[in-house]
Amino acid sequence: MSPGARRGRRPAVRARRALGDARAAPDLRWVERLTGASSDAITSILCELDELVSVEAEIRAAHRAAGRAFYAQIRAPFELYAIVRLTRPLHVVEAGVSSGVSSAHFLLALQRNHHGTLHSIDFPTFQRGPELGARESGVSIPPGRSSGWAVPDRLKGRWDLRIGRSQDLLPNLVEELGRVDLFLHDDLHTPAHLAFELATVASALRPGSIVLADNTVWTGQSFPRFARRLGTDAYRRRGSDLVGLRVPSASRDPSS
Ligand SMILES: C[S@@+](CC[C@H](N)C(=O)[O-])C[C@H]1O[C@@H](n2cnc3c(N)ncnc32)[C@H](O)[C@@H]1O
Numbered sequence: 001m002s003p004g005a006r007r008g009r010r011p012a013v014r015a016r017r018a019l020g021d022a023r024a025a026p027d028l029r030w031v032e033r034l035t036g037a038s039s040d041a042i043t044s045i046l047c048e049l050d051e052l053v054s055v056e057a058e059i060r061a062a063h064r065a066a067g068r069a070f071y072a073q074i075r076a077p078f079e080l081y082a083i084v085r086l087t088r089p090l091h092v093v094e095a096g097v098s099s100g101v102s103s104a105h106f107l108l109a110l111q112r113n114h115h116g117t118l119h120s121i122d123f124p125t126f127q128r129g130p131e132l133g134a135r136e137s138g139v140s141i142p143p144g145r146s147s148g149w150a151v152p153d154r155l156k157g158r159w160d161l162r163i164g165r166s167q168d169l170l171p172n173l174v175e176e177l178g179r180v181d182l183f184l185h186d187d188l189h190t191p192a193h194l195a196f197e198l199a200t201v202a203s204a205l206r207p208g209s210i211v212l213a214d215n216t217v218w219t220g221q222s223f224p225r226f227a228r229r230l231g232t233d234a235y236r237r238r239g240s241d242l243v244g245l246r247v248p249s250a251s252r253d254p255s256s
Helices: 013-019 028-035 039-050 053-065 077-087 101-113 153-158 166-177 191-202 222-230
Strands: 091-095 117-122 159-163 180-185 205-213 243-246
Touching (some): 013 039, 013 053, 013 077, 028 039, 039 053, 039 077, 053 101, 077 101, 077 205, 091 101, 091 166, 101 153, 101 159, 117 166, 153 159, 166 191, 191 205, 191 222, 222 243
Parallel strands (some): 091 117, 117 159, 180 205
Antiparallel strands (some): 205 243
16 A cells, blocks of 8 residues: 555554454554654554454454453553554563563564564463452463463564563663663553663663653653653653653763
């Protein structure tokens, strides 16, 4: 499909239906602000997802098979795909995997890029019985499964999945990589923990690196403070409390 034909289309509609999450309608303006890409380029990339609906259908089927008809996943899986396709990161790092909706969309984009690796950290909690209890978290892992249980096997080639607490694993991972092009915080949503993760990845960020944090309604001033320290703006995704920033070229030292 030509860029002209794509213009005016609402992209990722088929993908959203296949995934079964109406909240996943992509916020193009948010991606534009984070990547600096044109809306035409973003629309073009998002249209790819409508050609990849079988992956979304597989993710949904995996959730249904585990009794999770509606899953408390990240609301922006298609924007994660677009950001990776547009910025072509070498190292994507995420904290918080659970069933792996964010992971699957990062991996899909990395596979399409033929470039880069996703490094994920997860410290899972496990569902106690065959049914999810009323007091149990929706992110707990169903019986017989493990972190990333909804990620299709054929996407796992570029995945470095590490199981443990981010407090224990993230510092070594960041030191090992030396550079982080894209970071997503989606694990323990407390102000202190987000501040710890941002301080940990800071030394490996470069101009143009993108930092995202979900559920910031629970993390107070940690993200805005980090953005101010870098001398940049934090952008909030429409309809959610997922925020992001792009490290500017002349940023202040993020680790100071
Ligand atoms: C909201 S879920 C992640 C959702 C995922 N990003 C998605 O899009 O489907 C949060 C995950 O982080 C894990 N977690 C909680 N505390 C953690 C910690 N300190 N270190 C690593 N993972 C943690 C939880 O067990 C859970 O698997």
